[in-house]
Amino acid sequence: MKSGGLGRRPQIVSSVLGNSNTEGVSVFVVSDLHTDYAENLKWVECLSNVEHKNDVLLVAGDVAETCSMFVVTMSLLKERFEHVFYVPGNHDLWCRREGQNYVDSLEKLNKLLDACERIGVETNPTVIDEIGIIPLFSWYHESFDKEKDITGFRIPSFGDGM
Numbered sequence: 001m002k003s004g005g006l007g008r009r010p011q012i013v014s015s016v017l018g019n020s021n022t023e024g025v026s027v028f029v030v031s032d033l034h035t036d037y038a039e040n041l042k043w044v045e046c047l048s049n050v051e052h053k054n055d056v057l058l059v060a061g062d063v064a065e066t067c068s069m070f071v072v073t074m075s076l077l078k079e080r081f082e083h084v085f086y087v088p089g090n091h092d093l094w095c096r097r098e099g100q101n102y103v104d105s106l107e108k109l110n111k112l113l114d115a116c117e118r119i120g121v122e123t124n125p126t127v128i129d130e131i132g133i134i135p136l137f138s139w140y141h142e143s144f145d146k147e148k149d150i151t152g153f154r155i156p157s158f159g160d161g162m
């Protein structure tokens with residue numbers, strides 16, 4: 001097991017999918033699963049076990065507040081998707097429900113990244129079917145965005161066709 005998640009920023013690695021799916025890979029994005037809530041965990045459990053075997057899921061933070069629920073959730077997702085990517089959200093790093101398990105949020109972050117490695121969840125830049133996926137460990141505020149909104153482009157809901 002590698003030590004430490006911070007400072008671990010390797011090169012982009014090509015990834016070859018071992019399938020001949022002519023429809024190509026679909027990339028889904030989800031955030032704020034908050035599976036500490038039973039109904040949210042149920043939603044994850046109900047995601048298809050067969051529909052997304054070739055697909056990519058980007059998990060954009062706030063999976064759960066405890067490491068144990070994080071592992072349960074990410075394992076369920078990895079069983080359902082060929083590739084699962086993860087970037088941390090603020091709730092994932094909270095320690096208030098972890099007892100004495102972690103000195104601070106940075107220690108917890110390293111544990112979460114180690115868990116991702118064990119489960120097969122990806123946290124490093126990777127190319128899948130010519131799509132570069134670059135997980136960034138940083139936070140965003142809408143005030144950072146000075147560009148005009150993109151309009152006339154419909155992104156289907158995650159629940160469509162699930």
Ligand SMILES: [Mn+2]
Binds near residue numbers: 032062089091
């Ligand atoms: Mn949230």
